[in-house]
Amino acid sequence: MPTPRPTSSACRGLRRLGAGCLLAWWFTVGIHAGVIHDAVLVHDLAGVRQLLLENPDLVNQPTEKGDTPLYIAVFRRYTKQMMPLLLEFGADPNPPPNQRGETPLSIAREINLRQGADLLVRSGAREDDRSRAAEIRYLTSKRDVPELSARLARHPHLINARDAYHQTPLMLAVLDERPDGNVIQTLLRLGADPNATNIFGGTPYSAAVEREHESVSASLRSRGAKETPMSRSAPLRIAARKGLLQEVQEILQQHPEWIGLHNDIQRTALHLAAGTSLPIVELLLRHGADVNVRDFGDNTPLHMAAEAGKLEIVRALLAKKADVLAVNRQRVTPILNAASSGSVPVVEALLAAGADLKNVDNLGETALHRAATSGQVELIKLLLARGFEVDALDRQKQTPLYQAVRAQRIEAVKLLLAHGAKPTLVDVTGDSPLRFAERNKREELVKLLRAATPAP
Structure with missing residues (x-):
């Protein structure tokens, strides 16, 4: 059976952090992990079995981020063969939480891996507040208000329980592509904090403003949501994303200090313009935008422009010393993004600037x-x-x-x-x-x- 393959563009069209595509950015296996973790990542059953026969202790070896092989198997949804193999060789279903505060069971709950969660529980994994909170966040994303309300009635202290990106159920509800007012009102009624911040300083309110969800923004303000530098500077990023050159000019005249401020996933106006508008990119660069600024996944504006196949924007960024060899968390360089987009001129421009065609990603x-x-x-x-x-x-x-x-x-x-x-x-x-x-x-x-x- 072929193994599922994540793509570097898995986070195109992203809607939210946490469970789902963006959780993948935490898993940089292959950079500082061991051979066993690499073998699990690529679903090499024979290789994993041989490694464990030679050294059984590898089954619970953590990476520098605290992920044992079982963590990786759960995240990659390897329920049919890899998870049973690891458990057969003595994988601990209750390892210490990793650096993100997760357990294998909480990850399974977060991504709704029911078969995997059942296997872990049968193998001795213990339900705790981590796994319960993960399921509450999943129910939020599923918009299952009756079950969500029932879970929070039993565990009211988990109303603001955060995921790996420190995002609460309310934040995830706001980040939905089409936020469900019923879900949001239910969470607010049950005590959700409209000012809870994620690890990048984003709040439910700033996220709603950023995405122009006006009715949601109004609901959050009525529940005490406060303005932050992120929410106040959102108009600049919105205008940059939409390609509104005159509006960007006017905003920068009034608020030049907003040039480097980012949104709830660490994307600046330059990130957002890099895939769309050369005039706005040039304007932002003239105002001192950092050409090598990184987002939540360590993507630079050059990554964005290369993925979009925007030759003139790529050239403009390179002229300002954009790092042509910049590597994101999945070890993707701009030229790998350009290869996905298929733009031969962009690939040639990056090569002329010193890009290495032999770069490979974490897979x-x-x-x-x-x-x-x-x-x-x-x-x-x-x-x-x-x-x-x-x-x-x-x-x-x-x-x-x-x-x-x-x-x-x-x-x-x-x-x-x-x-x-x-x-x-x-x-x-x-x-x-x-x-x-x-x-x-x-x-x-x-x-x-x-x-x-x-x-x-």
Whole structure:
């Protein structure tokens, strides 16, 4: 069975922090972790088993952030094989909380991994306020007002219980793409704090203002929400995000001190403009915006511009000494983002500025893997012409061809096969491009792959 693969763009269109995509930014496994954690991350069952046979103590080895292998298996939703394997070898279902204040059970509750939570409980995991609070936050995101009210009636002290980003249920409710007034009113009625801050200084009120949820903002003010520098400076970021040049100019004339202020996920006006508007980017840079400022995931404005494929903005940022080798928490550089977007001119501009095409992310994905996944044929041609190995392996031992097949990128598959990509190379789970296509009944792909497979 193929393993789920997170993408660097998993947080595009983000709505909230905590459970879901942004929790992934905490898991930088592979930078300071051990071999066992790397093997769990890529679902290498055989590798994990061999490591534990050789050294059983590895099963409870924590990373520098306090995550044992079981934490990683839970977060990656590996309930069918990896979690049972770790528990079989003696993984502690009640390890000390990690640096984020989580346990495996609380993570399972936070992401609604019911099968995983049940397995942990059967293995001796204890319910506590961490896991109860996580489920309350999940119920908030699910908008299940009756069950949410019932849980808070039993555990009223958890009304403001925070997640890994110190966000309360109320904050998560406000950060929903379409906030549910009933959920918000229920939480406020039960004592939710409208001024509780997350680790970046954001409050439910500042988040509502930032996202232009006017009715929510009014409700929070009626319950005592206070203005903060973040909420007061939100108009600048809103205008930058919308590409409103004149409005940005007027705001900066009145409040030049807002230039470096960020929102509840540490994004500044420059971050928000970098994917949309060259004139606003140039204006912000003239007013002294930090070209290498980092957001919650260590993304710089150059990461944003590269992902959006904005050549002129990339050039403007590079002219102001943007760090072309900046690495975010998932070890993604701007050129890897550009590979995902498929912009050959952006890739070439970054290369001219000193970018390294050999950079890989925390899953070992190369620029070629990313171009194959998104079906960027012209970029694939460029990368192969520059000497990229057509069957480069990531940490799951998957090739660009596997990614193109999985994403049903027919033209990319044809191009890779024409350059000698092998359809039968197996990954850590024993899967191959051909097996994947056959199993999922991708008839056109099966025909192409079989035609390129040497006879036995």
